[in-house]
Amino acid sequence: MNHYNRRIQELNKQLYGKDYLTQQLIKGKHFIDKHFGAGIDLDKISREAHLSKFHFMRLFKATYGRTPYQYLIELRMEKAKELLKRGLPVSEVCILVGFESIPSFTRRFKKITGATPAHFQRLKRKSNFG
Amino acid sequence: MKIKVTSVPVDDQDKALKFYTEILGLVKKTEIPLGEHKWLTVVSNEERDGVELLLEPMGFPPAKVYQKHLFDAGIPWAAFYVDDIDKEYNRLKSLGVVFSMEPTQMGPSRLAVFNDTCGNNIQLVQIL
Numbered sequence: 001m002n003h004y005n006r007r008i009q010e011l012n013k014q015l016y017g018k019d020y021l022t023q024q025l026i027k028g029k030h031f032i033d034k035h036f037g038a039g040i041d042l043d044k045i046s047r048e049a050h051l052s053k054f055h056f057m058r059l060f061k062a063t064y065g066r067t068p069y070q071y072l073i074e075l076r077m078e079k080a081k082e083l084l085k086r087g088l089p090v091s092e093v094c095i096l097v098g099f100e101s102i103p104s105f106t107r108r109f110k111k112i113t114g115a116t117p118a119h120f121q122r123l124k125r126k127s128n129f130g
Numbered sequence: 131m132k133i134k135v136t137s138v139p140v141d142d143q144d145k146a147l148k149f150y151t152e153i154l155g156l157v158k159k160t161e162i163p164l165g166e167h168k169w170l171t172v173v174s175n176e177e178r179d180g181v182e183l184l185l186e187p188m189g190f191p192p193a194k195v196y197q198k199h200l201f202d203a204g205i206p207w208a209a210f211y212v213d214d215i216d217k218e219y220n221r222l223k224s225l226g227v228v229f230s231m232e233p234t235q236m237g238p239s240r241l242a243v244f245n246d247t248c249g250n251n252i253q254l255v256q257i258l
Contacts, residue, residue: 002203002230003205009234029258127179
C-alpha cells in the first residue's frame, strides 16, 4: 500500500471513528439536497438526522466546512444560476429555489456571484451568442 | 482577480489531450501554438464555462523530480468531482484506466485515485 492510501486510512479512523454519526450527518445533508427549494429549517433537518439542533450544526460545520444554512444557500444559488441560464424569469427562479421575496433573493445572489440575477442572466445570454 | 485556469504537468501534450478527452470525457477548450509546445486547455463537459485545466508541458527537470515523488507516494496532483464514484470507477476501469485506490470511504466523502498516464495521480471525489 502506498503512502497516500495509508494516510487516508489512518485519517479516516482518527477523524471519523464514529461511523453512525457520519451516517446520520449524511442523512441530514441528503435531506437538504432533496428539499432545498421548499421551506426547510434547522429543526426539520436535524430531526431527519436524529441529532439535536446544536449537535447537528456543530458536526455539519466540522465535517463539510460550512454551516447547514450556508450549504442550503449555496445549493439554492447553484440552482438559481442554472435556471437563470435557461432563461426563466427572475421572479419565478426566486420562488423555485425557496426564497420568499425578490429583494432578499437578489441581495443574496449578488453577495455570492457578484452580479444581480437580472444582470447575471443578461451576461450569460449574451455569451451564448459568442 | 478571477481563478480561470489551473494546471497539471504532462509529459506529452498530444497523449494527454487524448487521455483527458477520449478516456476521461473532458472537452478541449483552447489550443494556441507556442513554438515547441502549446497553450492547451480542457474543461468539464458538464461545465463548459467552468475552470479550465491547462495540460502543461513538463519541461523543468527539478519539477520532474517533485512530480515523480508525488506519483510514487500515490499522492494526487489534482482532484475532480463526480456525482457517482462507483459508476465512474467502473466506466474508467473498463477503458483500461489503472487505479491505485479503489473507491474508499473517507468520512462524508468517497475517494478513488487513478494514473493519468502522463505522470500524475488524479483523485475522484464524491461528496456523500
